[in-house]
Structure formats: structure tokens, C-alpha cells
Amino acid sequence: MKVQKVGPRAKLRSSHHSPHNHQILEKGYSETVNSGPGDPGRPSLRELVAEGSFLTGDGLVAYDRNHSLTPRINRDTHIIKVNGSVKKELNLNIKDLEALPQHEVVAALQCAGNRRHTMRTLQKEVVGINWLDGAAMNCSWRGPRVRDVLALAGVESPKGGKQTHVGFNCRSVPCEDDEYFGSSITLDAAMSDEKEVILALQRNGKTLSPRFGFPVRMIAPGIIGARATKWLDEITVQGEESQNVYQRRDYKILPETVQTKDDFLANDGAIWDTVPAMQETLINSVIAYPTQEETVTLDPDGMAEVKGYAIPGGYDGPVVNVQVSGDGGKSWVTAEFVGTATKFSWAIWKARVKLERGEKRFIWSRATDAGGNTQPEMSAWNIRGVGYNGYGDARDLTVL
Numbered sequence: 413m414k415v416q417k418v419g420p421r422a423k424l425r426s427s428h429h430s431p432h433n434h435q436i437l438e439k440g441y442s443e444t445v446n447s448g449p450g451d452p453g454r455p456s457l458r459e460l461v462a463e464g465s466f467l468t469g470d471g472l473v474a475y476d477r478n479h480s481l482t483p484r485i486n487r488d489t490h491i492i493k494v495n496g497s498v499k500k501e502l503n504l505n506i507k508d509l510e511a512l513p514q515h516e517v518v519a520a521l522q523c524a525g526n527r528r529h530t531m532r533t534l535q536k537e538v539v540g541i542n543w544l545d546g547a548a549m550n551c552s553w554r555g556p557r558v559r560d561v562l563a564l565a566g567v568e569s570p571k572g573g574k575q576t577h578v579g580f581n582c583r584s585v586p587c588e589d590d591e592y593f594g595s596s597i598t599l600d601a602a603m604s605d606e607k608e609v610i611l612a613l614q615r616n617g618k619t620l621s622p623r624f625g626f627p628v629r630m631i632a633p634g635i636i637g638a639r640a641t642k643w644l645d646e647i648t649v650q651g652e653e654s655q656n657v658y659q660r661r662d663y664k665i666l667p668e669t670v671q672t673k674d675d676f677l678a679n680d681g682a683i684w685d686t687v688p689a690m691q692e693t694l695i696n697s698v699i700a701y702p703t704q705e706e707t708v709t710l711d712p713d714g715m716a717e718v719k720g721y722a723i724p725g726g727y728d729g730p731v732v733n734v735q736v737s738g739d740g741g742k743s744w745v746t747a748e749f750v751g752t753a754t755k756f757s758w759a760i761w762k763a764r765v766k767l768e769r770g771e772k773r774f775i776w777s778r779a780t781d782a783g784g785n786t787q788p789e790m791s792a793w794n795i796r797g798v799g800y801n802g803y804g805d806a807r808d809l810t811v812l
Contacts, residue, residue, distance in 0.1 A: 448475030448523075449546030450703070457546050457700040461719050461760050466751045467518070467616050468549035475547045476623060477523050479593055479658060483585040483643050487627040492611075496648035497576065499566025506627050509611055512556035517608045519633035519756035520723045521640060523547035524663050524690055527698070528797035530805070534790065538797030539673050545698040545804075548723060550758040553631045555613040558602045558647070567599070567649055578602040579648040580630040580641040581656070594656030595639040597632050597691065599649065607727065608633050608756070611644065633756035634726045636690050638663045653689060663690045665794045676795060692726030694801040695787055697734055697761075697779035707810040710767060716811070718747075719762040720777055720804055724755070728783025731759035737776045738765035741789075747777070755782075773811045777804035 447453070449460045455473045459465070468474045487506055494502040525540050526547035532538050558578070576599040583592040601607050612631045613620060620626040625642030632639055638658060653659055661684045670676050676683055699720040702708050708716050716738070722731045730753040735744040745763050753759035759779075767773055778787040790802035 446477050446541055448543065448548075449473055450544040451546070454546070457544075457698070457703060458719075460546055461700040461721055461750075463750075466550065466757075466760060468551055470616075470618075470621065474549045474624075475523065477541075477547065477637065478642070479587040479589070480582075480585045482622050483582075484622070485584060485627055485643060490627050490645070492628060492644060493646045494561065494565045494648075495646070496579070496650045497567070498562070498649050500564075502565050504561070504564075506613065509556050509561070509613060509628065512560050514554055514613075515557050515608065515610050516552060516554040517610060517631070517633055517756060518550070518552045518754050519608075519631060520548060520550045520693075520758040521631075521637045522693055522696070522723055524636040524638050524798040525796075526696070527800040530802065531791075531793060531797045531800040534802070535793040538793075539795055540797045545700070547637075548698075548721070548758065550721075551615050552617065553610060553612040553615060554617070555611045555628065555631075558609045558611060558630070559605070561611060561647065562602065562649065565649075567603075574651065575599075577650050577653050579646075579650055579654045579656075580639070580644055581646040581648065581654075582641055582643040583645055584643050587658070589662070590657040592656065593641060593658060594654045595630075595641050595659055596650070596654035597635060597639060601632065601635075634692055634724075634729070636663065636693055639691065659689050660684060662796070663798060664688065664796070665690065665792075665799050666796060668793055670795050672795065690799060693723060694791075694799055695723070695725035695728075695731075695779055695781050695785040696801040697722035697777045697787060697804040699775060699777050699804045699806045702775070702806050702809055704806060705808045705810075706806070707812060708767065708773075709812045710769065714766055715764045716767050716775075717762060717764055718775055718777070718806075719750075719760070721758045721760050722777075722779035722804075723758045724753075724779075724781035725783060725785040727755075728781045728785055729753070729755040730757065731779050731781050733780040734759065734761040734763075735778050736763040736765050738767040738773075740774070741776060744778075767809075767811045769811045771808075771810050773809040774805060774807045775809070779804075
């Protein structure tokens with residue numbers, strides 16, 4: 413994978429990085445690298461699911477995805493504005509958030525472009541960072557519920573009528589394709605007890621680090637990572653979805669008739685407004701090892717160990733079953749879970765499968781969640797390469 417560096421330079425115009433053609437402004441922020449496990453300079457996918465890794469650690473095993481540089485924020489002076497359709501506008505600091513009841517949720521965070529490389533390889537070319545299978549992490553997030561913050565501003569749960577939305581913005585740093593980063597979810601979701609949307613101040617029991625959104629990040633379990641705004645400084649209750657480019661003109665599954673970048677830029681990008689913004693994650697599983705083109709030595713029984721992770725679809729967790737096949741789907745074995753998966757967490761799984769010796773062998777995995785969602789053999793192609801959730805696979809194996 414070509415590592416993409418986000419920085420104040422024209423190289424940000426690369427079509428494999430951004431679907432648009434803008435450039436970040438010159439600012440004195442920290443540079444970041446958009447990459448994850450399996451990429452050059454990163455741990456392997458094997459380490460992502462290693463023993464004791466149910467919660468993803470702080471090191472390079474956790475993927476990074478930013479549309480901007482990383483702002484340097486003073487926790488003591490940072491303000492989160494709450495505005496829009498509220499009875500009382502608020503300017504909250506971190507101590508105000510800490511004074512509210514704290515809620516902890518274990519939730520997987522997955523980039524919408526996770527496994528884009530597989531779509532690009534098995535189907536055809538797409539526009540976007542060439543993510544392998546490691547653009548996901550599983551963490552314990554802790555902070556006040558968004559519901560409680562909105563209650564301070566006099567927002568009540570919606571009662572019929574037009575859908576209301578809650579925008580989550582970071583205006584501290586300009587992005588590649590917009591002056592700020594913004595996302596939104598519905599007010600229904602933000603106010604729901606069951607959906608557990610929080611303003612995370614901690615990750616895995618520690619204060620957030622800058623790369624994970626310090627000092628505060630919105631976490632919406634079951635929703636794609638692009639909506640989990642880092643470095644949050646504004647919450648807006650509004651009558652429409654976020655108008656930020658990353659909600660309106662990106663992270664959408666465009667129809668297959670959109671074949672090229674020119675197609676989605678045509679007519680001032682009008683095609684983007686014909687499809688909904690991605691929200692809930694799709695059921696998915698990944699084979700962490702063996703990896704593509706690896707040499708596998710069978711045990712005396714002709715078996716090989718396979719291990720990976722699976723993520724439930726949206727609010728339909730937990731993952732309840734993972735099956736693995738070493739013969740092209742003719743037979744499947746049920747994997748064993750390592751640890752206990754919860755509603756929004758990933759499941760780490762392992763299995764032993766029978767393989768034939770030889771070259772060009774492959775293994776598949778498929779997951780099912782409590783809502784009955786099961787991975788398809790292959791998902792529909794789209795030009796942005798988002799939402800790929802076809803069978804997990806390890807291809808081109810040499811089996812000895």
C-alpha cells in the first residue's frame with residue numbers, strides 16, 4: 413500500500429487520497445499518516461487479533477484516518493459549542509463534560525473504506541486510499557452521553573414530523589475538501605438509550621491522545637468511522653443532514669453507473685445528492701492470518717489455523733456466528749470466539765480448516781450477527797470503494 417501523508421502540499425490532490433481536488437491550508441499542525449495494520453511500517457494483521465488484543469492498543473496496530481492535520485488543542489481552554497434548534501445555547505468545557513454522568517461502551521470503529529483493496533483487486537479500480545483489511549479497531553470509550561448534553565440545552569426527543577439531525581463539527585483545523593470537518597446523525601439516534609452515543613473523553617481507560625481525537629470525540633456505536641468526529645468543538649441541532657463535504661459528497665455508495673471520478677464530479681457533483689449518506693456499518697469479517705500470498709504449512713491432520721475478526725451490522729450485534737471454508741464454499745466449519753463479543757464490539761474468532769496442498773489456494777470467512785445479517789460472497793462495486801463486506805478472504809496461498 414502506498415502510505416498517504418496528509419500535509420500542506422499539493423500532493424493532497426492525489427486521486428487515490430481524496431475524491432475531490434482541494435488542498436489543505438498552511439497551518440502549524442501535526443502531520444498524520446493514513447494507514448493501518450498490514451501496511452508498510454505497521455504491525456501485521458496477525459498482531460491486530462493477537463492474544464490479549466480484544467481491545468485495540470495505543471500503538472501502530474490502531475489504524476489512522478484523518479482528512480486534516482492533527483490540531484494541537486489546550487484541554488483547559490477548549491470549548492464545545494451547543495447551538496442550533498436548542499432552547500439554550502451552551503459553551504461547555506471539558507470539566508463540564510466530566511461533571512455529567514459518564515457512560516462506557518465497547519464499540520468497534522471501522523473506516524467505510526476498510527477492505528477497499530479487495531474491491532479494487534477482485535472487481536475493478538476505485539477512487540480512494542488503498543486500505544487493506546486493518547482499518548478497524550475495537551475500544552472501550554467513556555464519556556457523557558450526547559443525550560445528557562443535549563438535555564442541558566433544552567433539546568427533547570423528537571415526537572413525529574420532520575426528521576431532525578445533530579451535527580458534530582471540528583472547526584479547529586481546515587480539511588482537504590472543506591473548511592472544517594463535519595458529520596451528523598439523526599436526533600433519534602443521538603437521544604436513544606440503546607444506541608449509546610457519547611462524547612468520548614477516554615479510550616481504553618486513558619485520556620484520549622491527539623491521534624484519537626483529544627480532548628473529545630463523538631462516538632456513535634454501529635455507525636461508520638467517518639461520522640465519529642475527532643477534536644469536537646461544536647454540536648448543532650438542525651433540520652437537515654450535515655452539509656459538510658464528507659457527508660454530502662463522500663462516504664456514499666454511488667450507483668454502479670458512476671464509473672469514473674469525472675462521472676461523480678459532473679454537473680457540480682449532482683449525483684451525490686441522489687443517494688443517502690452512509691450511516692450504519694455492514695456485517696463484515698476479515699481473515700487476519702494467513703494473509704494473502706502466504707506460505708502455509710499444514711499440521712499432520714492436514715489442517716491450518718485461521719484467525720480473524722468480525723464486526724456486526726449497525727445496531728444488530730453482537731456477532732453470533734463465523735464460518736470458515738477452505739474448499740471454495742463446499743463445506744464450512746464454525747469458528748470459535750476468543751472472548752465475548754458484545755452488541756457493538758467486534759468478535760475475534762479462530763478455526764482450524766482442511767486445505768489441499770498446492771498453490772493458489774484460498775480461504776473464506778463469513779459472519780452473521782444477532783439481527784440475521786450475513787456477509788454476501790461479494791458486495792456491489794462502487795467507484796469510491798466503500799462498504800465492501802464480501803467474504804473475508806486469504807488468497808493465493810501456497811500450502812505445504
